[in-house]
């Protein structure tokens with residue numbers, strides 16, 4: 001039997017600031033993998049660059065800490081190579097909603113069977129607190145000393161627009177719920193997206209646990225197949241912030257539809273040996 | 284002066300874009316290939332879908348032809364402009380000479396007001412014959428080709444079969460085309476004199492383009508995934524693989540951009556599947572950050588970089604070798620990389636296949652540098668040697684004790700574990716890391732780890748240099764003068780050497796096939812030569828500068844950057860001037 005500690009790298013302890021929202025996500029990922037009994041050898045966690053993106057280093061799974069904003073295409077490449085693997089792409093909001101935006105969109109649209117979890121702290125953590133795409137209007141940061149004036153990026157609406165087949169939000173202040181959502185996301189066949197409200201205790205004093213705790217509420221008994229309702233809920237923000245699954249439907253994955261990938265994991269498919277007969281085509 | 288050989292024919296089909304010039308040219312190459320002749324081709328076209336001038340040149344012989352040639356025997360002109368332009372001796376289209384006095388110009392007899400020059404004009408009722416069989420004006424080309432086949436003395440039945448294959452799926456249309464072509468063939472023989480060429484027909488050949496050769500080489504080397512964003516001239520490989528995806532079991536995908544493409548294939552290679560991407564300069568520029576990612580994480584990667592003239596979007600349908608600096612400089616920092624530059628279709632196949640093994644063996648990016656000329660021209664081959672063993676390089680055993688992904692070794696190569704493998708879980712990191720893959724880039728940094736890891740990675744280059752094959756040479760043994768060349772200029776340089784040798788000049792050439800790292804044997808080859816001349820299809824002599832820095836030599840530079848490939852006679856003339864055997868170049 002696996003327990004959550006089996007998924008943690010014993011050599012490297014997390015280097016996040018004490019109280020950082022990323023800890024809850026580390027716990028949620030390891031708990032979810034243990035609950036689903038997925039062998040660590042069959043898990044790839046791919047990340048970008050940022051505080052949150054250090055995640056794979058703290059895990060005892062296969063991990064890849066790649067480029068800023070490019071974790072999603074990398075993760076898709078892993079999945080397309082070996083569809084037997086559980087592939088989790090994990091990064092920050094700067095990483096995923098600035099430089100990685102179009103990868104996010106198109107991978108969701110293709111319905112590649114990966115889980116994409118974003119640690120959304122509304123700032124850049126690692127580069128010392130610049131405004132991120134989800135920074136609320138008025139947020140004062142190093143790059144917005146007079147307060148942010150740009151309409152925040154809406155990850156839930158974006159994911160729905162793109163065609164993600166699983167769209168959820170969770171909160172680092174509610175680990176049990178975060179873990180449950182993670183389990184559902186990993187189990188979901190198709191592109192699963194979780195936006196995790198994850199306070200940065202160092203650079204974002206305004207959007208703290210204390211700010212979010214009274215505002216978040218659990219989505220319960222909502223019809224997760226109702227796109228219009230999910231889309232409406234995506235714009236609910238402020239005093240009432242829904243967390244939970246907004247949308248979940250079944251749609252064939254890219255891997256199901258592609259004429260080569262549908263024949264099974266690419267890594268198990270035989271390599272074509274070129275023969276004289278093949279050359280006849282060029283006569 | 285261009286010498287026309289009895290066992291060689293050069294045909295040019297000229298017209299406006301949209302006239303079917305390219306498919307006509309390809310039909311000719313295939314006809315020669317099936318007849319048992321070697322053929323090669325050159326496609327001169329512009330970046331517009333309709334209108335604009337284009338021509339397609341095919342050179343065929345019973346001995347291997349190494350370039351498109353710069354003479355002309357037969358012109359099939361599809362419009363008046365074509366007749367004027369390609370019979371006008373004052374025009375030197377990118378270096379190629381137009382039809383000479385023995386040449387034959389085939390065109391529709393409705394074209395009348397052209398300037399008469401010293402050439403055999405053969406007007407024919409191309410349109411009238413075509414009209415008997417179809418309303419489609421493209422049939423006119425087929426009639427003209429039939430006449431060209433008659434003029435060059437090729438078996439009509441082979442040509443007819445090629446046409447049938449070309450239009451095969453369209454049933455009756457194929458037969459109508461064959462009949463029209465036969466009328467063109469007969470009309471020519473009834474009214475004009477063929478060239479009287481004498482060929483020794485051999486075994487049938489295969490017809491293949493450089494882009495196809497790269498794609499096939501990759502497949503032969505175990506390719507399972509090709510993810511690329513279209514950009515001329517790399518697209519021919521993408522199209523070919525997409526059309527053969529099912530047959531070869533290769534997953535082919537156009538993603539949202541080149542950045543996605545390269546990161547996706549890095550993901551696949553990381554997961555143990557041979558994957559490749561390709562692009563041209565601008566698209567490759569977007570990939571550069573990820574080239575370093577492959578270098579740092581030590582994930583194997585093969586990149587096909589097909590050059591076109593820059594800077595920026597440059598000349599999209601023309602050829603140049605101007606991206607060497609970009610490929611050598613791609614991505615920040617120092618890390619091992621290997622760059623191949625195939626010189627012809629066969630090398631494109633073999634080098635790409637080898638690159639698949641080399642990338643995995645050295646766990647580092649490997650480039651195949653081509654250019655539009657090599658990528659898009661059709662050539663003939665007898666066959667490929669298909670014996671090859673896929674070598675996955677050094678892999679970790681399952682459940683290694685205390686597995687270290689980046690184990691320090693003498694060769695610089697560490698045993699690789701891939702996801703799904705039991706027991707060897709680890710992290711691969713774009714940040715500097717220690718042997719385990721744990722990050723060492725911040726407060727806990729151990730400078731020793733950084734130094735050891737840099738040295739480990741870079742040691743792969745020393746290991747690779749030891750296994751390099753000797754630099755290919757051409758008539759170097761007794762050469763007083765030597766030409767350095769890389770990539771697709773190979774065939775033209777060799778022919779220039781032949782031309783100069785026939786005049787008693789002791790000259791040879793070396794082909795820089797391993798563009799990076801350079802083979803140390805080049806230093807020896809360049810020793811004690813009277814003169815070293817670098818021939819490059821770019822402005823600044825990018826390879827030449829790099830060779831100078833490495834081997835402390837000072838090559839004289841012959842460059843061309845008008846978007847066209849070199850032509851053998853023009854090049855030979857220029858070389859003669861440079862070595863002081865001729866005062867100046869007088870082109871006829």
Ligand SMILES: Cc1ncc(C[n+]2csc(CCOP(=O)(O)OP(=O)(O)O)c2C)c(N)n1
Nearest residue numbers: 049050051052068092093094095124125126
């Ligand atoms: C291409 C590139 N641009 C910029 C950076 C610098 N950089 C590192 S992390 C980061 C932002 C991180 O913010 P976010 O993605 O929100 O993650 P967090 O640190 O908040 O978890 C930036 C801009 C980089 N590493 N690579």
Ligand code: SF4
Nearest residue numbers: 017020051125200201
């Ligand atoms: S800076 Fe912010 S996001 Fe980064 S580790 Fe500290 S609390 Fe977490």
